[in-house]
Amino acid sequence: MSKTYYNTEDLRKFKNITDWSEELGEKFFEYYGSVFKEGALTAREKSLIALAVSHVVKCPYCIDAYTKDGLQKGITKEEMMEAVHVGAAIESGATLVHGVQMMNKYEKLSM
Amino acid sequence: MIKKSLHLREDHLSKPQKQLEILSNGIFKDGSLPTFKHKISNGQDHPLRANKLEILQLNLGYMCNQVCEHCHVDAGPDRKEIMSKDTMLQCLDVIKKTGVHTLDLTGGAPEMNPNFRWFVEEASKLGIADFIVRSNLTIIKANKKYHDLPLFFKEHNIHVVSSMPHWTKGKTDKQRGDGVFQKSIEALQELNEIGYGMPGSSLKLDLVYNPSGAFLPGDQTALEIEFKRNLITDFQINFHNLFAITNLPISRFLDYLLVSDNYEDYMYTLVDAFNPAALANVMCTNTLSVSWDGWLYDCDFNQMLELKVNSKVKHINDFNEEVLWNRDIVISQHCYGCTAGAGSSCQGSVI
Ligand code: SF4
Ligand code: SF4
Numbered sequence: 212m213s214k215t216y217y218n219t220e221d222l223r224k225f226k227n228i229t230d231w232s233e234e235l236g237e238k239f240f241e242y243y244g245s246v247f248k249e250g251a252l253t254a255r256e257k258s259l260i261a262l263a264v265s266h267v268v269k270c271p272y273c274i275d276a277y278t279k280d281g282l283q284k285g286i287t288k289e290e291m292m293e294a295v296h297v298g299a300a301i302e303s304g305a306t307l308v309h310g311v312q313m314m315n316k317y318e319k320l321s322m
Numbered sequence: 323m324i325k326k327s328l329h330l331r332e333d334h335l336s337k338p339q340k341q342l343e344i345l346s347n348g349i350f351k352d353g354s355l356p357t358f359k360h361k362i363s364n365g366q367d368h369p370l371r372a373n374k375l376e377i378l379q380l381n382l383g384y385m386c387n388q389v390c391e392h393c394h395v396d397a398g399p400d401r402k403e404i405m406s407k408d409t410m411l412q413c414l415d416v417i418k419k420t421g422v423h424t425l426d427l428t429g430g431a432p433e434m435n436p437n438f439r440w441f442v443e444e445a446s447k448l449g450i451a452d453f454i455v456r457s458n459l460t461i462i463k464a465n466k467k468y469h470d471l472p473l474f475f476k477e478h479n480i481h482v483v484s485s486m487p488h489w490t491k492g493k494t495d496k497q498r499g500d501g502v503f504q505k506s507i508e509a510l511q512e513l514n515e516i517g518y519g520m521p522g523s524s525l526k527l528d529l530v531y532n533p534s535g536a537f538l539p540g541d542q543t544a545l546e547i548e549f550k551r552n553l554i555t556d557f558q559i560n561f562h563n564l565f566a567i568t569n570l571p572i573s574r575f576l577d578y579l580l581v582s583d584n585y586e587d588y589m590y591t592l593v594d595a596f597n598p599a600a601l602a603n604v605m606c607t608n609t610l611s612v613s614w615d616g617w618l619y620d621c622d623f624n625q626m627l628e629l630k631v632n633s634k635v636k637h638i639n640d641f642n643e644e645v646l647w648n649r650d651i652v653i654s655q656h657c658y659g660c661t662a663g664a665g666s667s668c669q670g671s672v673i
Contacts, residue, residue: 223590254544282533283540285548287490 222272255284262291263298325389327398328574335577336396338628345571345655349586355593358657362601370601370651372620375643376608377424379622379668380405380413382432382441383614387464390485390498392532392575394626397430404434405614410441412638413612417448420643424452426668428622431461433468446478454481456530456668459509460502472513481526482518483565484510487534489552497534510559519561528563530670536584538591538663539566542671565670568592570623570659592658600665603672606651612638620651622668627656 229236247257258280265273281291328336335341349355362370384401386393417425425445432438432455446453455475462471475482486506487497494503510527513519519527529549533539546564553559569575571588579585606620610631616638619625630636633649665672 219587223594249544254541255548279537282535282537285488285540285545287493 217271219275222275225272255286258284258286259290259294263294266295267298267302327389327393327396327400328577329396330398330400333577335573335580338626341572341576342627342629342654344576344580344585349589350655355589358653358655361593361596361658362653370604370606370653372610372647372649372651373607375420375610375646376422377426377605377610378413378417378420378422379426379428379609379611380432381611381613381622381625382427382429382435382438384430385434386430386458387434387461388431388458388499388502390574391578392497392534392569394570394573394575394623395430396573396626401430403614404436405616407437407440409612409614409616409638410437410444412616412641414441414444414448416612416638416641417445417450419641423450424454425450426454426456428456428668431458433457433461433471439474442474442478442480446480452481453479454483456483456485459484459486459506460498462509462512463505472509472516472518475513476516476518476525479525481528482513483528483530485532486510486529486549487532489549489556493534497532507557507559510553510561511557514558514560519559521560527561528565529561530565530567532567532569536579536582536588538568538595539666539671542566542664563670565668566664566666567668567670568659568662568666570656572623572656573626589655589658592662595662596658597661597663597665597673599673600661600663600671603665603667604651604657604660605667605669605672606660609668610646618646623656623659624652627654629654 226240229240247254247261252260258277261273262277262281265277278291346357350357381395383404384395384397385399385404386395386397386401387399389398427442429435435441442453442455457471457475461468463469484506485498486494488494491503494506495501510519513527516525517523518525531539531545531549539545542564545566549564550561553561571579571585571592576585579588606624609621611619611622611625613619613625617625618631618633618636618638618641619629620631624630629652631646631649632652633646634640635642635645660666660672663671
């Protein structure tokens with residue numbers, strides 16, 4: 212039994228989710244593969260979006276995977292860090308914009 | 323950044339036998355990953371066989387002005403292995419006899435061989451379709467005696483193939499040494515000035531990209547577009563094609579993988595990316611590699627692992643194309659580097 216919740220080796224086993232539900236697993240991987248193909252957005256742009264989202268959803272597997280993917284695509288560390296900040300800015304903005312709700316409620320309840 | 327070769331440091335990994343042991347033990351011995359032989363045999367006995375000889379790759383010596391971190395040759399200024407003129411004469415004979423269409427000079431820095439220019443002059447008289455020199459670019463700037471190399475290349479219609487790990491200074495210098503980026507840029511500009519790499523020019527200038535770390539090269543075409551866009555915008559540099567080459571887990575790159583604790587992950591990545599279509603086109607099927615001392619190998623990687631050809635003819639002294647034809651290629655787990663993804667050869671991806 213593994214001693215921690217996250218194990219780097221588990222990323223290699225991701226494809227095994229198909230073992231317990233072949234149909235859904237395969238559908239997912241096919242969809243996933245199509246999403247990341249070169250389209251209206253380049254594979255490079257998609258990789259940076261994925262890296263930003265990986266941080267926002269705080270998935271260590273995704274962070275490992277898209278850091279490596281970025282390196283393979285020649286993406287620089289400056290580009291990667293900017294992408295992470297975009298994710299962080301949206302995430303903190305999403306928190307802070309709720310401050311308006313707090314202010315509204317405060318005003319409503321105060322005499 | 324490593325300043326010394328494994329050889330100079332007397333590191334145990336400088337011994338090919340030690341490298342082969344590592345590649346055969348651990349995850350390959352305990353069955354976590356299939357050996358390359360098992361993977362390609364598919365249950366039956368399907369060895370990899372040499373086909374018609376088309377490319378002759380000569381390693382003119384392991385001496386180099388650089389000591390790149392990933393170097394599979396373990397080259398450096400300390401290496402004294404240099405091909406002699408006698409062996410070069412034998413190579414010229416082989417070229418005449420076989421009608422290979424590509425001659426590929428590598429090293430080390432092949433230009434550091436004292437008979438390099440003489441050999442190029444002689445070989446260029448033989449009418450080879452594609453005459454390649456793998457030049458590390460900085461050699462051109464390294465010493466006054468090399469400054470005229472671009473013109474020398476032009477005079478003999480040499481196809482120049484040069485390494486460039488990235489279009490940014492940081493990544494290039496980290497892999498290849500401080501100052502390498504700037505010198506490489508200047509060398510490329512000089513080559514462009516005399517016509518090399520320019521659109522439509524017959525003076526071919528291609529770049530080799532190896533990942534600077536424990537990851538595979540991305541799509542070759544996409545990388546070529548990025549390299550071109552950045553090199554043109556930042557430095558007005560033109561080149562023809564980009565060859566994306568996978569780092570094979572041998573010599574200094576193997577050392578790096580082990581020291582950085584990336585070895586197992588890297589091998590998993592290579593094995594997961596195994597592509598049968600790439601297997602069909604691995605370069606050893608049409609290439610022969612000759613070492614500085616005249617021994618014959620299926621490729622430059624096997625040369626560094628001292629895995630001589632599996633044939634009665636093992637040395638250029640006894641060269642015989644017929645006997646060498648159809649020989650079984652000597653393989654080990656490093657071969658996974660040639661079959662991952664779009665495959666990898668000295669001419670880049672193979673599919
Ligand atoms: S320039 Fe080439 S031969 Fe020389 S150390 Fe670097 S990789 Fe090795
Ligand atoms: S390393 Fe590559 S080229 Fe060399 S023998 Fe193995 S598959 Fe062939």
